[in-house]
Amino acid sequence: MILADVIGTVVSPVQIPVLDGRKLLLLKPVSPSGESAGQARIGIDTIGAGVGDRVLVIQEGNSSRQVLDEPQGAVKTVIVGFVDEVEMAGEIVFDHANS
Amino acid sequence: MFLARVTGRLVATISYEGLEGVPLQWIQPLDEDGEAHGPQLVACAAIGSGPGDLVHFVDGREAALALEETYVPVDATIIGYVEQVQRADTTDLAQAQS
Amino acid sequence: MMISKVVGSVVATQKDEKLADLKLLVLEVHDQNGKGAGSYVVAVDSVGAGLGDMVLYATGSSARQTTLTDGRPCDAVTMAIVDSWDLGGDNVYEKWKDA
Numbered sequence: 001m002i003l004a005d006v007i008g009t010v011v012s013p014v015q016i017p018v019l020d021g022r023k024l025l026l027l028k029p030v031s032p033s034g035e036s037a038g039q040a041r042i043g044i045d046t047i048g049a050g051v052g053d054r055v056l057v058i059q060e061g062n063s064s065r066q067v068l069d070e071p072q073g074a075v076k077t078v079i080v081g082f083v084d085e086v087e088m089a090g091e092i093v094f095d096h097a098n099s
Numbered sequence: 100m101f102l103a104r105v106t107g108r109l110v111a112t113i114s115y116e117g118l119e120g121v122p123l124q125w126i127q128p129l130d131e132d133g134e135a136h137g138p139q140l141v142a143c144a145a146i147g148s149g150p151g152d153l154v155h156f157v158d159g160r161e162a163a164l165a166l167e168e169t170y171v172p173v174d175a176t177i178i179g180y181v182e183q184v185q186r187a188d189t190t191d192l193a194q195a196q197s
Numbered sequence: 198m199m200i201s202k203v204v205g206s207v208v209a210t211q212k213d214e215k216l217a218d219l220k221l222l223v224l225e226v227h228d229q230n231g232k233g234a235g236s237y238v239v240a241v242d243s244v245g246a247g248l249g250d251m252v253l254y255a256t257g258s259s260a261r262q263t264t265l266t267d268g269r270p271c272d273a274v275t276m277a278i279v280d281s282w283d284l285g286g287d288n289v290y291e292k293w294k295d296a
Contacts, residue, residue, distance in 0.1 A: 007131055008186040010102075012155065015179025016145050016165050024155075026102075026184055028131055040131035042100040042155050051187045061161040074145070074165030074178055076157050077100045107229065107284035111253065114277035115243050115263060123198075123253070123277070125229055125284060139229040141198040141253055150285060160258040172243065172266075172276040174198060174259035 002038075003083060004029045006053045010042055018073040025049060025079065027057060032086045033093040043077040044068065054094065056081035102129040102181060105152045109141055117168030124148065124177065126156060131186070142175035153181040198253040200227045200279065203246050207239055215269045222246060222275065224254060229282075231290045240273035241266050251279040251290060 008026035012019065023045040029038035034054075041059075046067060049055050057079050058064050064078040065071055086094035107125035114121075122144040130136040145165040148154050154177045156162075162176035163169050201224035209221070220242040226234045231251075240254045243263045252275045254260075260274040261267055281291045 008184050010155070010181055011183040011185070012179040013182045014146055015155075019179055026131060026186070039101065039128070039136050042102060044100075061159060061164075064161075072164055072169065074157050074161045074163075074176060075100070076159060076161045107282055107289070109253075109282035110280045111277035112280055113244055114253075118277065125282065138199075138234075141200060150283075160262070163259060163262055170262055172255040172259050172262045172274045174255040174257055 001080070002029050002057050002059055003032065003086070004041075004043070004055055004057045004079075005034075006049050006051050006055060006079075007040070008051060016074060018068075018070050018075060019044070022068075025051075027055070027077070027079070029057075030054070032088050041077050043079045044075060045079045047079060047081060049079050049082065054083040054096065054099070055079045056083055100155055100157050100178070102131075102133075102184070103127060103142075103154055103156050103177070104129060105148050105150050105154055105177070106139060107150055115172055117171045118143070118166075118173070121166060124150075126154065126175070126177065133184075140175055142177050143173050144177045146177060146179060148177050148180065153184075155179050155181055198255050198276065200229070200231075200282075201225055201238065201240075201252055201254055202227055202233070203248055203250045203252060204237075205248070213270055216271070219265065219269070219271070222252075224252065224273075224275070227251070229284055229289070238273050240275050241271050242275050244275050244278055246275050246278055251292065253277040253279060
C-alpha cells in the first residue's frame with residue numbers, strides 16, 4: 001500500500017463495466033512526511049474520500065479485486081482508508097488534525 | 100490506473116491467439132498537470148477510444164482482465180474515457196490539453 | 198506493451214529446465230517514432246517472429262499468460278508482429294517499406 005493525497009476528481013462517461021457507478025479520484029503519491037513521491041494515478045474510492053484527504057491506497061490487482069468483490073475486474077488502484085496519523089521513529093510526521 | 104492521451108493507432112495482423120480484432124493504440128502517460136510523463140507505450144483498447152482522446156489505462160496483469168479474452172499476454176489496456184479532471188485549483192485537464 | 202525490433206536470438210544450452218524448448222529473441226526497444234532506444238530485452242517468442250520484424254512485447258506477469266510461458270520463469274514475451282502505425286494521423290512505420 002502507498003500513501004497519497006487526493007488532488008482531484010475524474011469524470012469518466014464511458015468505461016469498462018466494472019467501473020460503472022464507482023467514484024474515481026486523482027491521487028498524488030506522497031512520502032510519509034508528505035513530499036511528492038511518484039506519478040499521479042487514478043484510484044477507485046471505497047471510503048468516501050475527497051480532495052485534500054491523505055489516504056491509504058492499494059496498488060495491486062489481487063487485493064483490489066478482493067476489496068471491490070470483483071474477482072475478474074481490471075482494477076489495480078483502490079483507496080481503502082483515511083490516514084489520521086503517521087509516526088516514524090517515535091516522531092509524528094503527519095497528523096490529520098493539524099493538516 | 101493512470102491518465103494518458105491516445106496519440107496513434109497500430110496495426111498487427113499476426114498476434115497472440117485471442118487478440119484478433121483488439122484495437123492497439125499508442126498512449127502517452129500523463130502527470131497530474133496533463134504533461135507527458137515517461138515514454139509512450141502501446142495499449143489495447145477496451146473502449147472505442149481514438150487519437151486525441153484523454154483516457155485512463157490499467158497496467159500489469161490486470162490489463163488482460165478488461166478484454167473479452169482474458170488469458171492473453173497484455174500489460175496495458177485503456178479502460179475508460181476521461182471527460183473531466185477537476186482539480187482543487189479548478190484546472191480542467193480535459194479542457195486545457197485537448 | 199513496447200515496440201521493438203527483432204535483432205537476434207539467444208542460444209543457452211545450460212539454463213533453468215523450465216526454460217527448455219523456448220525460442221529466445223533479442224529485441225531492441227524502439228520509440229513511437231521507430232527509432233532504436235539503445236536498450237535491449239530478451240523475450241520468449243509466442244507469435245513466430247523473425248529477424249527484422251517489428252514486434253510488440255509484454256512484460257511482467259502478463260508475459261506468463263500464454264500457453265507457452267504459463268508457469269515458467271519468463272518476464273517478457275512477444276505478442277504481436279506489427280504491420281504499421283500512425284501518430285496524429287501521420288504514418289510512421291509501414292512494414293512493407295522497411296526493407
